[in-house]
Structures are given as C-alpha cells and as structure tokens.
Amino acid sequence: MNSLLASYGYTDRIRRLYQSTFENPHPARVARADKNHLLLVTETGMLHVPCPPSESQCGTGDWVQLGTDPEGAAAITGVLERYSLLARKMADERLSGIQVLAANIDIVGIVVPLDRPISHNRLERTLVAAWDSGGQPLVILTKADLSNGHDDVVSQVMDQTPGVDVVTTAAETGDGLGELMLRIGPGQTVVLLGPSGAGKSTLINALAGEEVQDTGSVRAADGRGRHTTTSRELIPLPHGAVLMDTPGVRGFALWTSDTGMESVFGDIEALFAECRFGDCNHGPEPDCAVQAALADGRLQERRWQSYLKLQRELEHLRRKHDREARRRYGREWSKVTKAQKAGNKVEARARIRARTNDAVNAPRQRYMD
Ligand SMILES: Nc1nc2c(ncn2[C@@H]2O[C@H](COP(=O)(O)OP(=O)(O)OP(=O)(O)O)[C@@H](O)[C@H]2O)c(=O)[nH]1
Ligand SMILES: [Mg+2]
Ligand SMILES: [Zn+2]
Incomplete structure (x- = not known):
C-alpha cells in the first residue's frame, strides 16, 4: 500500500470502497480546503486542484477520484460516498446549502x-x-x-x-x-x-x-x-x-438532527412521555413531567432552555428546507388570522402561544456563545 496515502488514512476498508465504486479508482484525499483550491494527497505526492463548483460537493477529508478535466488538467472526477460527515x-x-x-x-x-x-x-x-x-x-x-x-x-x-x-x-x-x-x-x-x-x-x-x-x-x-x-x-x-x-468555529448552526438530539437530551425527551397530556407544551399545563423535574431539580433550567433553543433552531431549518412543512406552517397561520377575524381571541392567543416554541422566537443568527 502506498505509504503517503496510508499516512492520510488510506486503509483496506477505504481501498475496498474505492474498488467497489470506481473502475479506475486513482484515489486521493482532500487534505486542505482553501478558498479557491483544494490540496490533495495522491499516491505520488501533494497536488492542488480547483474547488468543485459547490462547497457541498467536496471538502476536507473527502476521498476522491483523481482524473482530468476536458483540457487535460488534474481534477476531481468523483467523490467516494462518505461514511461520516460534519457539515x-x-x-x-443567502447562500443555501451546506458546507x-x-x-x-x-x-x-x-x-x-x-x-x-x-x-x-x-x-x-x-x-x-x-x-x-x-x-x-x-x-x-x-x-x-x-x-x-x-x-x-x-x-x-x-x-x-x-x-x-x-x-x-x-x-x-x-x-x-x-x-x-x-x-x-x-x-x-x-x-x-x-x-x-x-x-x-x-x-x-x-x-x-x-x-x-x-x-x-x-x-x-x-x-x-x-x-x-x-x-x-x-x-x-x-x-x-x-x-x-479546524479554525475556531463561531457560527456552527445545526442542520439536521434527530439521533443527535436524542443522544444528548434523551432524558428530557423521556420525560415528555410522562406528561399528562400527549400534546403538552411543558408550560402551565397540569401534571407536566418537565415542570415537575425542573421544580425538584432533576432537570436544570439551563439545560431545558438549551434544549428548547436547539429545537427552535432545528424547526427553523426544517421549515426552511421542507416545503411541506412550510405549507403546514402557512395553514396554521391562516387559522390564527381566521380566529382573530372571528373575534375568537382565546383561540388565537393559544395558537400564537404554541408558535412561540418555534419560528417566532428563532434567532436570526445562531452563533454559539
Ligand atoms: N499553558 C498552556 N497553554 C496552552 C495549552 N494549549 C495551548 N496553549 C496556548 O493557548 C494559545 C492558543 O493555542 P492554539 O493551539 O493556537 O489554539 P487553537 O485552538 O488552535 O486556536 P485557533 O487556531 O484560533 O482556532 C497558545 O498561546 C498556546 O500556547 C496548554 O495545554 N497549556
Ligand atoms: Mg489553531
Ligand atoms: Zn409537559
């Protein structure tokens, strides 16, 4: 096995992945991503190639297939399926998508x-x-x-x-x-x-x-x-x-998360099942397990707020990327407007209050402190 590539993580597992993906593997790994070009480790040495058109296509750590562009210059011609990804x-x-x-x-x-x-x-x-x-x-x-x-x-x-x-x-x-x-x-x-x-x-x-x-x-x-x-x-x-x-990251917004939230906040999500009402908002409802845990100190207020904040962010992202959810959101608001028009202030207020758990409060910029 080539020793330069091996020192950058080219193991038997990666070799097999290449073999099952490409007819002509020509393996290389992105060792660094700069503004306009990527530094690749190849079997024979380091090499600069231009960045692919979209930042979501390729980044540091990606295993790529090295080929040539129509002019014959070295270029990335394929990317191996990722087994893990931090994005x-x-x-x-204004720029949609991920990095x-x-x-x-x-x-x-x-x-x-x-x-x-x-x-x-x-x-x-x-x-x-x-x-x-x-x-x-x-x-x-x-x-x-x-x-x-x-x-x-x-x-x-x-x-x-x-x-x-x-x-x-x-x-x-x-x-x-x-x-x-x-x-x-x-x-x-x-x-x-x-x-x-x-x-x-x-x-x-x-x-x-x-x-x-x-x-x-x-x-x-x-x-x-x-x-x-x-x-x-x-x-x-x-x-x-x-x-x-990596550079110290400031704006590290989440983008998708289910398993992550469950791994970190599983104890909180387990409490939800103990609330009296299945659709409990964990506010002033009677017999809310979250409020009970907050009251007796089993759950820290800080952690609960952190959970809510991350949920709001995720909801915000989901809405942004999920047209169906956007339509649902629109329908929900039209009900609020209708309720207001009909003078049903109580219902309108209840609906608005339910909303405060998501987008209304979603911060414009979600920087870490
Ligand atoms: N006393 C002490 N100083 C440390 C230690 N680790 C890092 N430092 C100092 O902390 C400062 C910052 O360290 P860096 O390694 O540059 O920090 P970084 O996380 O790479 O920062 P960015 O590249 O800006 O994201 C340097 O002056 C280091 O000498 C440590 O274990 N003990
Ligand atoms: Mg550093
Ligand atoms: Zn509850």
Missing part, C-alpha cells in the same frame, strides 16, 4: 479549554452535531495546567456527556497525551472542534512531535483566541492516525 449551514443566509466541515471522520474531538468558564450550551450543541455526523464524539479538555481544581469541571462534563469518553490534557506539560492516543487508533481520522484559542493546534503539534501548525496567543482580557488557524487541514501523526485541525 454546517452556510453562515451566509462540508469534515468528511470521513472516525472521531469528533470536542475541545473544551479549562482556562475559561465552560460554555455548556456550546458543548451540548457540538455534541449534537458530533452524534449526527456518524463519528464517535470524544471530549478533550485542554490547558489543564492553567486551571487549578478542575476535577469539579471534569465531573460536570462527564455528567453532561453520558456515553462519551472525557480526557484531560495539558499540551504544555504533556499530561494526558498518552491517554488521548490510547483512544485514537492507527488509520483513524479525528477532527478537532472547539473555540479559537482552545489549544487545538498546540495539541496537534504536541501529538505530531513537531511544529506542524501555527499557534496563537490568547488575549488576556477575555481568554479568546485570534483565529490563528484559518483552514481545515489533515495532519498525519507518526503512529498512523490523522488529525484535522
């Missing part, structure tokens, strides 16, 4: 820096996306050397992420790196997601044993980084795993 909605609302953030990843490393207060909402949101991607989430706490008494935080995070391993690291001192590597096998691809300044690139350098990625200073005032890493890039590690560095 995000285009930050620019490939990371394709064919085995592990989604959710990087949470310990040098600042943890954003639980961000953690939950990233976890939902990670489960949806088809990869296995792994929480990587970084900068442990900058935080004293982080045991509390570690147990909080573990409580919040059942079924997900949590590793604590300090790239500066090397602590936890061995433990991290135990969870990453040769040939596996790991994407690192986390805010700017979280230490993603520093971690990659420490694991690679050399300075392969630039790292940046963190503004002391607010602990935020400066977006040192600007593109998504695959970095082969000495023992055969591949890491993908």
Whole structure:
C-alpha cells in the first residue's frame, strides 16, 4: 500500500470502497480546503486542484477520484460516498446549502479549554452535531495546567456527556497525551472542534512531535483566541492516525438532527412521555413531567432552555428546507388570522402561544456563545 496515502488514512476498508465504486479508482484525499483550491494527497505526492463548483460537493477529508478535466488538467472526477460527515449551514443566509466541515471522520474531538468558564450550551450543541455526523464524539479538555481544581469541571462534563469518553490534557506539560492516543487508533481520522484559542493546534503539534501548525496567543482580557488557524487541514501523526485541525468555529448552526438530539437530551425527551397530556407544551399545563423535574431539580433550567433553543433552531431549518412543512406552517397561520377575524381571541392567543416554541422566537443568527 502506498505509504503517503496510508499516512492520510488510506486503509483496506477505504481501498475496498474505492474498488467497489470506481473502475479506475486513482484515489486521493482532500487534505486542505482553501478558498479557491483544494490540496490533495495522491499516491505520488501533494497536488492542488480547483474547488468543485459547490462547497457541498467536496471538502476536507473527502476521498476522491483523481482524473482530468476536458483540457487535460488534474481534477476531481468523483467523490467516494462518505461514511461520516460534519457539515454546517452556510453562515451566509443567502447562500443555501451546506458546507462540508469534515468528511470521513472516525472521531469528533470536542475541545473544551479549562482556562475559561465552560460554555455548556456550546458543548451540548457540538455534541449534537458530533452524534449526527456518524463519528464517535470524544471530549478533550485542554490547558489543564492553567486551571487549578478542575476535577469539579471534569465531573460536570462527564455528567453532561453520558456515553462519551472525557480526557484531560495539558499540551504544555504533556499530561494526558498518552491517554488521548490510547483512544485514537492507527488509520483513524479525528477532527478537532472547539473555540479559537482552545489549544487545538498546540495539541496537534504536541501529538505530531513537531511544529506542524501555527499557534496563537490568547488575549488576556477575555481568554479568546485570534483565529490563528484559518483552514481545515489533515495532519498525519507518526503512529498512523490523522488529525484535522479546524479554525475556531463561531457560527456552527445545526442542520439536521434527530439521533443527535436524542443522544444528548434523551432524558428530557423521556420525560415528555410522562406528561399528562400527549400534546403538552411543558408550560402551565397540569401534571407536566418537565415542570415537575425542573421544580425538584432533576432537570436544570439551563439545560431545558438549551434544549428548547436547539429545537427552535432545528424547526427553523426544517421549515426552511421542507416545503411541506412550510405549507403546514402557512395553514396554521391562516387559522390564527381566521380566529382573530372571528373575534375568537382565546383561540388565537393559544395558537400564537404554541408558535412561540418555534419560528417566532428563532434567532436570526445562531452563533454559539
Ligand atoms: N499553558 C498552556 N497553554 C496552552 C495549552 N494549549 C495551548 N496553549 C496556548 O493557548 C494559545 C492558543 O493555542 P492554539 O493551539 O493556537 O489554539 P487553537 O485552538 O488552535 O486556536 P485557533 O487556531 O484560533 O482556532 C497558545 O498561546 C498556546 O500556547 C496548554 O495545554 N497549556
Ligand atoms: Mg489553531
Ligand atoms: Zn409537559
């Protein structure tokens, strides 16, 4: 097997996938996506090719077929079906569609820096996306050397992420790196997601044993980084795993999610079955299991709000992409208008109140905090 491609995750499984997909495989992997071109790893070396017309077609981590365009220049002529995909909605609302953030990843490393207060909402949101991607989430706490008494935080995070391993690291001192590597096998691809300044690139350098990625200073005032890493890039590690560095993502809107929400908020969704009314809005209705759990502390208000916010976002996206849902929404509003016209204020108000659980409150921009 070619050693350059192998160092970028070309395993027997990928080889078989190529063989069953293409007559002339000519395998290559997208190692980096820049503005106008993609950097490919091929059997014989690295190569730049122009980006395909749509960003949803191809992105970092994709396995592609290398061919030529009509003029005879090297070009991507096919893309292998992805076994996992992290995508995000285009930050620019005018452009519809998705942007490939990371394709064919085995592990989604959710990087949470310990040098600042943890954003639980961000953690939950990233976890939902990670489960949806088809990869296995792994929480990587970084900068442990900058935080004293982080045991509390570690147990909080573990409580919040059942079924997900949590590793604590300090790239500066090397602590936890061995433990991290135990969870990453040769040939596996790991994407690192986390805010700017979280230490993603520093971690990659420490694991690679050399300075392969630039790292940046963190503004002391607010602990935020400066977006040192600007593109998504695959970095082969000495023992055969591949890491993908990413820029700290700000606007990480979800795009589809069922399994993800269930994995992260399954306990909340289980409560719904215990409400007295099947169509309970979990507000002032009698015998609402959610309100009961909030009252006795089994469910944190913060988590409930986070769940509602993500649901609103998902509903907003579904409506946008699903014409049928849009029609249903339109019909619902026409009932409100009719009820108002008929002077049935109570019914109109009830319908409007039901709506506040979705689009009416959907924030225009859904940035993570
Ligand atoms: N003390 C300490 N500092 C760290 C550690 N990891 C990273 N840093 C520092 O944190 C700063 C930001 O690290 P980066 O690795 O550039 O962060 P990043 O997540 O790649 O940030 P972006 O590329 O902007 O998304 C650098 O000054 C690092 O030296 C750590 O474990 N301990
Ligand atoms: Mg970086
Ligand atoms: Zn209820």
